[in-house]
Amino acid sequence: MNEPAPRRGRGRPAVLTRERIVAAAIEVVDAEGLDALTMRRLGTQLGVAAMSLYRHLPNRDAVLAAVVDHLFAEAVIDLDADTPWPEALARFAGSYRLMLLGHPHAVPLLATHPVDIDLGLELLAGLLDRFEAAGIPRQDALTAIQSVAVYVLGHALAQVGTPPDTNTPEPPAETAVAFYDQWFEAGLRAMVSGFEGGLDRGR
Amino acid sequence: MNEPAPRRGRGRPAVLTRERIVAAAIEVVDAEGLDALTMRRLGTQLGVAAMSLYRHLPNRDAVLAAVVDHLFAEAVIDLDADTPWPEALARFAGSYRLMLLGHPHAVPLLATHPVDIDLGLELLAGLLDRFEAAGIPRQDALTAIQSVAVYVLGHALAQVGTPPDTNTPEPPAETAVAFYDQWFEAGLRAMVSGFEGGLDRGR
DNA sequence: GGATTTTGTGTACGACGTAAGCTTACAAGG
């Protein structure tokens, strides 16, 4: 449907690319929120008419899906090959959370649009390896990783879904941030150590 | 703003109430999905013009918020006073999940619109009591409950966000359901037993 | 310099949320 194997060099040269569109979409969302991400607004961000976008993406939802995939890729980190799986899992959780808090207006998007499954598996291959190195079956590893991912996303939803009280003066409300940080760590530790106990019992 | 202490009996009798509107909204969402829940569609569901709804709720978002509160209240169960907190927590998780899977199209709503905080605390008072009975500080209890709630919601998002493959013949795809059930139980057990270890170390 | 191919544009339509003002259906007071 889009970007269909163009015979290179022919036709009017493209000023738009999928990547430029996705980057501009993230700019708009970060600056003005999800609702501001209309096709017209995205067009003006790129100096282009709204309808031009449809040459590269079939509809608005495809834009959102592309944003999701791009952001999730941002969240994944490299891991030393000697990191034990519980620490690797906690590290992934932390970097995923950092990405989400860095794009608070996009969190509902990540919640609504699942990451492309093949892309997700590819990005998480390094993390899966840490489980395999410990002799943990792939299925059990996926369960643990997905459970943590789902917790991180749910937690971020709760944090950004409750705007830090628009009538208090200080912008981030230091204490509120600390509250969410502590909650996050407590839940994460509980889940990771719970999996440690459970998965070790099997081995 | 709405339902402002009407002097009873005066004026045209109301065919609409907040409750009827919320119930109709849930019907529409369950039957046709979130996008179908427009003010006009909700009006026809109630045999009424769209603008009539604004006499009872200030805008569409208030309808959504009311739906969220109503559904969350559905999810909370009564607990025997002698249930230990780990079991009570797991029971709450299960009934919350059942509600979410009973209204799959509404799950993104619950994810986006936080439950009214006072209502939430009121509904969860019984569960909080189970922690207090074990001598666990209220703050720790809230952390554990919220962590589990966030996990359940995130898990439901993942399950309903990945429609069970529209090209396979069987509607619920038995194996997929079992997959999500097992994943849910594994993550829940990990988190609950993780909190058991953590909270007991303190006592 | 056409012909071909690809990209961006202009216009238009139907659906949405909702503001403003109007009509309708009651109860109360005379």
Add this chain to the structure above:
DNA sequence: CCTTGTAAGCTTACGTCGTACACAAAATCC
């Protein structure tokens, strides 16, 4: 019974959204 007051529901209208469709522009190839 009839007027007045009041609350509930209705009609109309506006601006914005996603996007279908037909067209214009800009490059390469023969």
